[in-house]
Amino acid sequence: MKNTIQTLLTQALSSLKTSGVIPSETSPEIQLTRTKDRAHGDFACNLAMTLAKPAAKNPRELAQLLIDSMPAHDDLDKVEIAGPGFINFFVKQSNTLSIIDTINTQAETFGLSNIGAGRKVQIEFVSANPTGPLHVGHGRGAAYGATVATLLSAVGFNVHSEYYVNDAGRQMDILGTSVWLRYLEQCGVDITFPSNAYKGEYVKDIAEQLFAQHDKNLMHPATAVYEDIPADEPDGGDKEIHIDALISRAKTLLGDESYRQVFDLGLNLILDDIRDDLKGFGVEFDEWFSERSLAGKGLIKQAVERLQAANYVYEKNGALWFKSTKFGDEKDRVVVRDNGQSTYFASDIAYHMDKLDRGFDRVIDIWGADHHGYIPRVKAALQALGNDVEKLDVLLVQFAILYRGGERVPMSTRSGSFVTLRELRAEVGNDAARFFYVLRKCEQHMDFDLDLAKSQSSDNPVYYIQYAHARICSVFRQVKEKQLTHDTKAGSESLNLLTEEHETSLVTSLAKYPEIVEKAALNEEPHLLAHYLRALANELHSSYNVQNYKFIVEDTNVRNARLSLINATRHVLHNGLKLLGVSAPENM
DSSP, X not given: OHHHHHHHHHHHHHHHHHTTSSOTTOOOOOOEEEOSSGGGOSEEEOHHHHHHHHHTSOHHHHHHHHHHHSOOOTTEEEEEEETTTEEEEEEOHHHHHHHHHHHHHHGGGTTOOOTTTTOEEEEEOOOOOTTSOOBHHHHHHHHHHHHHHHHHHHTTOEEEEEEEEOOSSHHXXXXXXXXXXXXXXXXXXXXXXXXXXXXXHHHHHHHHHHHHHXXXXXXXXXXXXHTXXXXXXXXXXXXXXXXXXXXXXXXXXXXXXXXXXXXXHHHHHHHHHHHHHHHHTTOOOSEEEEHHHHHHTXXXXXXXXXXXXXXXXXXXXXXXXXXXXXXXXXXXEEEEOTTSOBOHHHHHHHHHHHHHHTTOSEEEEEEEGGGGGGHHHHHHHHHHTTOOGGGEEEEEEOOEEEEETTEEOOOBTTTXXXXXXXXXXXXXXXXXXXHHHTSSOTTSOEEEEHHHHHOOSXXXXXXXXXXXXXXXXXXXXXXXXXXXXXXXXXXXXXXXXXXXXXXXXXXXXXXXXXXXXXXXXXXTOTHHHHHHHHHHHHHHHHHHHSTTOOSSOSOHHHHHHHHHHHHHHHHHHHHHHHHTTOOOOSOO
């Protein structure tokens, strides 16, 4: 009905342009919103107030001209002017109630649309360095990214989801060296573990597998490992210089082939764990894109050469610098170091160049909030390469802060002190985790209350919604047990019996669902759907609490109408939860 009214207003606008009442070049956006109070109708529009200045007319006068120019429509009961010039639309009850049959007919497809028209969207999320297990902070990016991808698919976009595997670079070298040092401990070598290495128990587990595979064949004495190595931070040195020196020593002592075996063992075991963890969380990717493959395909070299050809690269102190300040960045950035090695930034340029070269109409990056400063330089590089930077959207996700028993749980990947996503899932379940992660806007800080997520009360939003779905299923089990006939496609004769205020309110809420899905998808705001489902569940529970109100009654028409209404509610709850990656249980 919303689309119908917008069409009527468009026709009225066109008529007023033709008659010269409104300047022909005026092209206002027709904003139609649902009213909060049904006394003001079902929909309201501020078009008359928007047009008042260009038309040089009083808004109320202009509102009347718009109403007079609109074609008549059988589904509208009346149209009124309110306040300074709002146009309020009252939809006939029979039309409003028809949404029930629509939902029950379309069932699992209700709310899906083709707004995206098959346009190709690439969405990259999580992309955590494979230097350790995913923790609860990564979980928020995973839940948010997966839900945005699902929502975009639901409204007709062709979505390609991707995980960018950082399988090269310094952090991975720190991991490889950490594994090798723990392996040396397995061999009985007395070492002092670096303060800046990865300290988690998982590193010891990988080292045990390395020892099982190679015995002591990769062992070197402590004197060879630590000879002339700069001091670590606890000994008055620099922890960064110390770990970099140990990385270099590991590569020298092991040689390319053996070092690569250590490096790849750590990488592959952790990456396998991440894949398994995400799959268990209901998050899967169309592609796992290797950073290493960029160099293998010559894409980094190609990106730098394209920047050089466009005169956006210069040499300084033996390194190659990208002129990112030309595009508003705070300083120029190194793309190739003085030792000939490309930087992480150069890899990122090549990766984004490749994304757009693959023909996506839109590219969405979901990064942690700490990457905020990285956005201008990536967009600068794309602009310098001649790409349309408007195709790239970067969404920042704040890490979740975990609370247990009112106490904040500290987390640090490097120190190994963190709660893994797998541990969180085991404690609160996938459903609560997926739902809680998308309850707030991605850029807002989030406190994850473990006690609330596990509680079975109306304060726990996911439990409250799932219980609403289960209650409806319980009603239909009772109908079956009583062997009562019912028809959940009741038709207007029965549906017109839904006249109680809580019934008509529930119908109005159900009709909003496709709009909520569309808005949540196009704005990348899954929290809108989460809050909608909670409000819908509240209306369903309120119906249960109405005195002397029952769904299963003697009158067949009334029974069919009420069962049709709650069956439609069941479909919407199920469909909405599915889009959020949450189950809709039939028993609780």
